[in-house]
Amino acid sequence: MSLGHTLLGLLSYAPMTGYELKRVFDQSINHFWNAQMSQIYRELNNMETHGWLRSEIEKQDAKPDKRIYTITEAGNTAFLKWLEKFPAILHEPVRSDFLVRIFFASQLELPDLLYEIKRFLREQQETLSTLGNTDTVIKNYQQMIKAGTDKAFFWQLTLNMGIKHTKTSIEWAEECIKSIEERVKWQNEYKNTSH
Amino acid sequence: MSLGHTLLGLLSYAPMTGYELKRVFDQSINHFWNAQMSQIYRELNNMETHGWLRSEIEKQDAKPDKRIYTITEAGNTAFLKWLEKFPAILHEPVRSDFLVRIFFASQLELPDLLYEIKRFLREQQETLSTLGNTDTVIKNYQQMIKAGTDKAFFWQLTLNMGIKHTKTSIEWAEECIKSIEERVKWQNEYKNTSH
DNA sequence: GAATTCATGTAACTTGTTACATGATTTA
DNA sequence: TAAATCATGTAACAAGTTACATGAATTC
DSSP states (O other): OHHHHHHHHHHHHOOEEHHHHHHHHHHTGGGTOOOOHHHHHHHHHHHHHHTSEEEEEEOOSSSOOEEEEEEOHHHHHHHHHHHHOOOSOOOOOOOOHHHHHHHTGGGSOHHHHHHHHHHHHHHHHHHHHHHTOHHHHHHHHHHHHTOOHHHHHHHHHHHHHHHHHHHHHHHHHHHHHHHHHHHHHHHHHHHHHHO | OHHHHHHHHHHTTOOEEHHHHHHHHHHTGGGTOOOOHHHHHHHHHHHHHHTSEEEEEEOOSSSOOEEEEEEOHHHHHHHHHHHHOOOSOOOOOOOOHHHHHHHTGGGSOHHHHHHHHHHHHHHHHHHHHHHTOHHHHHHHHHHHHTOOHHHHHHHHHHHHHHHHHHHHHHHHHHHHHHHHHHHHHHHHHHHHHHO
């Protein structure tokens, strides 16, 4: 129940609503974990029945009521226990729809493939420009959850990983485009000489 | 239904049993997609009802019967349609349990954290030594499915991505270890001067 | 006037994981 | 003698996705 534990972790910083959890998620953890709103609400329900959280309703005028979740003692214990026990195999399964298509790309037209890889490249560059602005990201996040610099050190480590991997994807895409363009050239030359 | 389409792709190379599909998966696609046996059998069943595959049983003596799956015309069409239509957003959600723990590592003891990151580093180095032997990997795979060099070009591209990302993880872990070790030093110095 | 934000969720569905069952043969 | 390989699956459960519903207030 990794998502649940991640939510517990955030609630160990401060009590929050499901909606706020989603926002914090999207602005910090998002580059290495993600979750839909509906999934968050389900997890919160489960954990409340487990006794890891308790919730209070805060009335608001002109806006829907808020349900604010607070972590319990039991929740904290469960979180720490989870946090300390890293899985036996740290290497995580990757699932990339994109790479599956590259794998079978011999059945595609090279210009179409090039188009998609260029699109991929642009996307990664955009990601980099968001992640790359580390200081802003961390400051925003620090404000959002009112946490000290001791925490920021570790957030930085995860951001570093995100940035590095994004740069790697960019590098890959650039090399990829080059080698496919060469291939296109060869194919054209072959056409011209043999026909 | 990405897994289904991946299986279709493999069956477009040659008819295979579920068991063989699993083996091919583990030795080629595994570094960017993975699947359990039980999931493969379920997908195959689904696709057979869809009419994308058909299967024949081959009796064997002293071994269980084989059910050999062959892709149909409809299956081929469905596969190509899927292959050509890349998703609107190519950037894929990452889910890393490991990074979640790093994110919350301010609640861990630094020596314990260091131990886990070193373990991560070793794992990635092992992965690299498997993936890095590209020629062997591709040759094995080529034999396994009896495919030509036109396909190998694209397999190579996916392998390149895997290798690059693994190297990046190694680099990250090394830097990470350095900066945590410095942090440990500071903490010890602080202890010695203030107490 | 349409889209976005705030804030809650439910329901249906699809995927992914884990555990179990069978049973002979080969390798360590 | 224990384990791994070959080869099939089923069942139960956990997690992720998509679509829908409500409804006021604000921004474009």
